[in-house]
Amino acid sequence: MSTHALEARALGKKYRRAWGLRDCTFQLPTGRVSALVGPNGAGKSTLMALAAGLLRPTEGEVTVFGNTPDGRGSPDGLAFLGQDKPLYPTFTVAEMLRAGRELNTGWDQEYAEGLIAEARVPLNAKIGSLSGGQRTRVALALALGRRPRLLMLDEPLADLDPLAREDVMRTLMAEVAETGMTVLLSSHVLAELEEVCDHLVLIVDGSVAISGDVDELLAGHRLLIGAKPAGGMDFGPHTVVQARTTPRQATVLLRTTEPVDLPDWDSDQPNLEELVLSYLRANGERSAA
Amino acid sequence: MIWVAWRQQRLTVLATLGLGAAIAAAMTVLRLVATSYMDDHGIAGCATAGPGCDSNALHEFYEAFGGIQTPLILLLFALPPVVGAFVGGPLFAREIERGTHVFALTQAIGRTRWWATKLAVGALPALAGMLLLGLVATWAFDPLAYLTSSPVRTPGFETQGLVVAAYTVLAFAIGSTAGLLLRNTLGAMVVTIVLYIVLLVGVGGFLREHYAEPVGRTESIGLDGPTEDEQTLSDTWQVDHAYLDAAGNEVEPQFKPDCGGPEECMRAQGIDAFYIAYHPADRFWRFQLTETALFAGVALLVVGAGAWAVRRVSN
Numbered sequence: 001m002s003t004h005a006l007e008a009r010a011l012g013k014k015y016r017r018a019w020g021l022r023d024c025t026f027q028l029p030t031g032r033v034s035a036l037v038g039p040n041g042a043g044k045s046t047l048m049a050l051a052a053g054l055l056r057p058t059e060g061e062v063t064v065f066g067n068t069p070d071g072r073g074s075p076d077g078l079a080f081l082g083q084d085k086p087l088y089p090t091f092t093v094a095e096m097l098r099a100g101r102e103l104n105t106g107w108d109q110e111y112a113e114g115l116i117a118e119a120r121v122p123l124n125a126k127i128g129s130l131s132g133g134q135r136t137r138v139a140l141a142l143a144l145g146r147r148p149r150l151l152m153l154d155e156p157l158a159d160l161d162p163l164a165r166e167d168v169m170r171t172l173m174a175e176v177a178e179t180g181m182t183v184l185l186s187s188h189v190l191a192e193l194e195e196v197c198d199h200l201v202l203i204v205d206g207s208v209a210i211s212g213d214v215d216e217l218l219a220g221h222r223l224l225i226g227a228k229p230a231g232g233m234d235f236g237p238h239t240v241v242q243a244r245t246t247p248r249q250a251t252v253l254l255r256t257t258e259p260v261d262l263p264d265w266d267s268d269q270p271n272l273e274e275l276v277l278s279y280l281r282a283n284g285e286r287s288a289a
Numbered sequence: 290m291i292w293v294a295w296r297q298q299r300l301t302v303l304a305t306l307g308l309g310a311a312i313a314a315a316m317t318v319l320r321l322v323a324t325s326y327m328d329d330h331g332i333a334g335c336a337t338a339g340p341g342c343d344s345n346a347l348h349e350f351y352e353a354f355g356g357i358q359t360p361l362i363l364l365l366f367a368l369p370p371v372v373g374a375f376v377g378g379p380l381f382a383r384e385i386e387r388g389t390h391v392f393a394l395t396q397a398i399g400r401t402r403w404w405a406t407k408l409a410v411g412a413l414p415a416l417a418g419m420l421l422l423g424l425v426a427t428w429a430f431d432p433l434a435y436l437t438s439s440p441v442r443t444p445g446f447e448t449q450g451l452v453v454a455a456y457t458v459l460a461f462a463i464g465s466t467a468g469l470l471l472r473n474t475l476g477a478m479v480v481t482i483v484l485y486i487v488l489l490v491g492v493g494g495f496l497r498e499h500y501a502e503p504v505g506r507t508e509s510i511g512l513d514g515p516t517e518d519e520q521t522l523s524d525t526w527q528v529d530h531a532y533l534d535a536a537g538n539e540v541e542p543q544f545k546p547d548c549g550g551p552e553e554c555m556r557a558q559g560i561d562a563f564y565i566a567y568h569p570a571d572r573f574w575r576f577q578l579t580e581t582a583l584f585a586g587v588a589l590l591v592v593g594a595g596a597w598a599v600r601r602v603s604n
Contacts, residue, residue: 052395054394054604055603055604073394073396073397074397079395084388084391086387086388086390088297095296098292098293099296102290103393103398104398142392146397
């Protein structure tokens with residue numbers, strides 16, 4: 001039995017022209033709420049489609065609770081909610097729940113109906129007539145009604161207004177607290193996930209830039225701010241993730257687990273946003289070079 | 290899954306069956322009215338003019354009913370590709386267009402079962418309905434044989450018996466598989482109709498006459514008036530003819546002016562006999578079975594391609 005909810009090893013997917021994902025390796029521990037973050041087109045949806053068995057990997061492998069998705073339905077224990085929240089538009093909410101029951105073993109009708117009632121969506125409403133927020137709540141009820149051990153949501157908040165976002169996130173986190181399930185949420189906006197996630201997978205240009213426990217990641221980096229040095233910058237044994245300068249000031253992110261002892265610099269632990277942005281900038285510089 | 294597939298397709302399935310039922314009802318009425326007309330005019334059971342079957346009465350019968358039967362025949366011609374395009378075409382293509390296949394393919398049910406169930410729920414009612422419709426057409430058009438000329442000839446052959454269902458199954462298979470490959474409803478519909486026309490024209494124009502060795506018959510020229518033989522030949526499907534000289538060699542007749550009447554003209558060119566090859570009307574069921582098997586076989590191949598294509602469907 002794997003202790004990882006999701007594991008990717010050298011995972012790659014090549015589309016007709018280019019790689020959508022390449023050499024992607026990371027583990028998702030069980031019981032965590034993970035943010036899958038990266039710019040648009042970085043490969044977040046590709047990764048999720050591979051894990052859900054919608055796509056087959058070109059190279060490497062991905063496992064969900066130790067099982068390889070084989071295209072014969074969703075891997076055991078996984079519920080996936082795609083970016084467009086696909087539901088049959090001509091079905092009523094009740095019929096959609098019935099579809100969930102028909103297509104799944106271990107379906108919890110009472111629980112799903114409870115989630116719909118909580119969302120105050122009428123059971124006889126047509127899916128096509130629902131607002132974006134209601135639609136997301138129904139889609140979420142359909143995913144949760146399967147009682148998954150891993151819930152994978154691709155950009156769940158992308159098309160929602162701020163109130164609906166808060167609504168959906170509150171529901172989601174309440175269920176997570178109650179069931180202890182593992183969650184993987186993707187977004188290109190980190191701020192959406194920062195408060196709720198304790199684990200991070202950052203994908204840039206089709207491969208994993210960093211992944212791990214958020215607190216450990218933050219503790220493993222230092223953000224330095226100081227006057228722009230006249231000559232080159234030397235940080236001894238510490239690895240520079242990214243450095244940027246204005247005419248007078250320099251900001252540098254270091255990856256290090258050692259204490260930093262550089263008297264010319266103000267050294268502090270970065271926040272998650274600074275960390276992620278530095279890695280994104282570093283990648284931008286690499287691909288520009 | 291059966292319930293989900295039914296819930297998705299019930300409108301198109303019921304519309305198809307409703308349309309079929311309406312055509313069947315119209316054909317039933319036509320048969321009843323036409324047979325009573327034939328009884329009243331002393332031409333009951335007449336497929337061709339001849340003794341006991343007055344040609345003027347038959348001509349009037351044609352004038353009265355030909356215009357009613359023709360649209361029904363056109364409908365029966367059009368129904369298989371229409372069902373294939375409008376029920377089979379969107380079956381998977383519309384789901385892929387709307388992205389709802391991502392929902393279906395990420396539930397516990399496997400994609401092959403999803404595909405097979407949707408296919409069965411869409412195709413089986415259409416198959417049953419069209420089979421019934423073809424048999425009703427056979428029964429309804431039987432006394433109207435004078436109008437359709439011959440059940441082994443176009444359009445009698447294509448609009449009766451088992452082939453109506455066989456055409457539908459193939460068109461449906463093409464529509465559904467094209468939808469999986471093209472991921473586009475309109476494209477799948479166009480492909481269905483185009484392929485269907487190509488197949489039907491190809492089979493009807495070139496292949497069908499080879500289902501059996503035609504019957505050959507040689508008659509010497511110059512007999513006056515239609516013989517009894519010629520009457521029985523008029524409800525057959527003639528597939529070949531030739532002019533022969535006394536030795537049995539084929540002669541290409543030249544049409545020259547000033548050589549007298551047609552018979553003299555032919556004799557002057559050494560033509561002695563006229564040869565025809567034909568399929569008699571009683572080969573109807575045999576040809577129906579052959580063509581049904583042929584279309585069912587091709588449909589099976591197309592469905593097999595669909596089984597392969599569904600494994601490649603992604604998000």
